[in-house]
Amino acid sequence: MPSRGAEDSKPTARPTRLSRDVILDAAQTIGDHEGAAAITMRRVGAELGVDPTAIYRHFRSKDELLVAMADRLFAEVIEREHTGTWRERLSALLIDGRAVYGAHPSFVEAMIDQPDDTPHLQRISERVFGALREAGLSNEDAALFYDVCVRYVAGTSLLEAIWQRADVETSVVATRRAYAALPPDEFPNCVAVAPHLYRDSDDVFKVGLEMLLDAIEARGARAAAAKDEGTERG
Amino acid sequence: MPSRGAEDSKPTARPTRLSRDVILDAAQTIGDHEGAAAITMRRVGAELGVDPTAIYRHFRSKDELLVAMADRLFAEVIEREHTGTWRERLSALLIDGRAVYGAHPSFVEAMIDQPDDTPHLQRISERVFGALREAGLSNEDAALFYDVCVRYVAGTSLLEAIWQRADVETSVVATRRAYAALPPDEFPNCVAVAPHLYRDSDDVFKVGLEMLLDAIEARGARAAAAKDEGTERG
DNA sequence: ACCTGAACACCGTTCAAGT
DNA sequence: ACCTGAACACCGTTCAAGT
Numbered sequence: 225m226p227s228r229g230a231e232d233s234k235p236t237a238r239p240t241r242l243s244r245d246v247i248l249d250a251a252q253t254i255g256d257h258e259g260a261a262a263i264t265m266r267r268v269g270a271e272l273g274v275d276p277t278a279i280y281r282h283f284r285s286k287d288e289l290l291v292a293m294a295d296r297l298f299a300e301v302i303e304r305e306h307t308g309t310w311r312e313r314l315s316a317l318l319i320d321g322r323a324v325y326g327a328h329p330s331f332v333e334a335m336i337d338q339p340d341d342t343p344h345l346q347r348i349s350e351r352v353f354g355a356l357r358e359a360g361l362s363n364e365d366a367a368l369f370y371d372v373c374v375r376y377v378a379g380t381s382l383l384e385a386i387w388q389r390a391d392v393e394t395s396v397v398a399t400r401r402a403y404a405a406l407p408p409d410e411f412p413n414c415v416a417v418a419p420h421l422y423r424d425s426d427d428v429f430k431v432g433l434e435m436l437l438d439a440i441e442a443r444g445a446r447a448a449a450a451k452d453e454g455t456e457r458g
Numbered sequence: 459m460p461s462r463g464a465e466d467s468k469p470t471a472r473p474t475r476l477s478r479d480v481i482l483d484a485a486q487t488i489g490d491h492e493g494a495a496a497i498t499m500r501r502v503g504a505e506l507g508v509d510p511t512a513i514y515r516h517f518r519s520k521d522e523l524l525v526a527m528a529d530r531l532f533a534e535v536i537e538r539e540h541t542g543t544w545r546e547r548l549s550a551l552l553i554d555g556r557a558v559y560g561a562h563p564s565f566v567e568a569m570i571d572q573p574d575d576t577p578h579l580q581r582i583s584e585r586v587f588g589a590l591r592e593a594g595l596s597n598e599d600a601a602l603f604y605d606v607c608v609r610y611v612a613g614t615s616l617l618e619a620i621w622q623r624a625d626v627e628t629s630v631v632a633t634r635r636a637y638a639a640l641p642p643d644e645f646p647n648c649v650a651v652a653p654h655l656y657r658d659s660d661d662v663f664k665v666g667l668e669m670l671l672d673a674i675e676a677r678g679a680r681a682a683a684a685k686d687e688g689t690e691r692g
Numbered sequence: 693a694c695c696t697g698a699a700c701a702c703c704g705t706t707c708a709a710g711t
Numbered sequence: 712a713c714c715t716g717a718a719c720a721c722c723g724t725t726c727a728a729g730t
Binding site for chain 1: 570575587600601602603604613623636648651653654655657662665669673
């Protein structure tokens with residue numbers, strides 16, 4: 225049944241005219257619903273009722289398509305307001321960053337492959353740098369801790385995206401059980417800790433996040449103290 | 459020229475008899491020399507002078523092959539001695555872990571896909587748990603901070619493996635320049651911080667590592683203090 | 693017992709040809 | 712100007728057949 229009736233009422237009506245945005249929409253629905261592996265040029269073409277190779281008229285390659293996808297997703301972080309103290313703002317930015325990665329795990333790798341100079345990432349970076357400098361960090365330290373923040377959020381998200389591909393639920397239980405069943409003379413620590421393993425991902429993320437924020441706060445306080453001392457002496 | 463002379467002296471002499479280890483050796487050389495994308499069943503077969511499908515006699519799938527590869531690489535961490543205070547041991551374990559990931563970036567993803575109950579990973583975990591408990595953490599906290607450590611090392615390594623695929627050198631310089639060239643009224647913080655961006659990866663890793671170790675030490679000290687207080691009261 | 697070879701159902705991408 | 716269709720050079724994997 226090649227005809228779908230009502231939708232074909234106008235003669236030779238294309239369902240949608242092809243464009244970068246239309247293609248990105250299609251790729252996003254496929255990725256979010258069927259996972260990263262399902263995003264193929266052929267599948268995107270099928271989704272749009274179009275020959276797969278027609279996409280090459282709008283994107284030079286699949287890679288370019290994914291890069292464009294990634295930047296579009298970063299826009300979601302920018303849209304949120306980030307107000308309050310530097311610590312509140314930075315915390316919210318990192319949590320929101322992880323949330324965007326987490327909401328679109330199929331595209332995490334593409335987002336990380338991104339060079340950092342894409343438009344929306346620049347605006348995110350600007351806010352992060354602002355918070356770090358307000359915390360009292362020197363420009364050099366701000367750059368350093370920016371790197372630490374990026375690694376923390378992106379690294380965690382990448383891991384979680386990969387783990388999500390495997391069925392986490394069953395493997396967590398299995399591992400916990402396996403560790404509990406190890407020979408206690410050779411693996412005393414594994415046996416002791418086994419029942420507490422693999423708590424909720426959000427909890428673990430927040431522990432690491434607070435650790436990071438504390439370290440930044442301490443570094444800022446130290447810098448302020450050093451400056452005071454310098455002033456007193458001078 | 460299909461004959462290679464001396465090596466073919468015996469009639470119908472196979473270069474090597476196929477086995478799991480021989481196949482893993484081949485996969486490792488290919489991965490380490492030509493990158494993750496080069497590891498295909500066809501390429502591994504060619505490396506061994508064998509039909510690609512012969513590998514399926516020893517591994518059920520490519521995935522099973524990669525999982526076996528990963529466990530073999532984790533053995534490298536176990537082989538190193540880890541002595542000294544808990545802090546020295548934990549630090550060395552995490553640094554060595556990152557080093558193994560870093561030495562074989564083609565297999566990082568396979569290593570992370572691993573369930574944690576593979577033989578060599580269990581022995582690594584045992585050592586990590588031991589250090590954390592010696593630091594004074596409760597079993598519950600030991601499990602929590604074990605998770606944080608895993609995320610930090612694995613996440614960082616995964617990121618670095620991906621970044622390595624792109625040519626880092628040029629993109630770092632490009633990004634630094636791009637940030638410096640942004641309109642200063644809209645991106646004051648980016649412009650200020652630009653020259654300090656993207657310092658050496660090892661430095662950033664160590665800053666995060668010390669942060670993590672400090673947090674564990676503080677948590678251990680707090681737990682000890684709480685226990686003392688309890689003893690005094692009781 | 694172990695390996696081969698043809699085959700299947702996929703990929704990304706190119707390019708001449710259609711409308 | 713934009714899309715199609717055939718084609719190319721790849722994948723992982725299966726299975727009957729060879730030795």
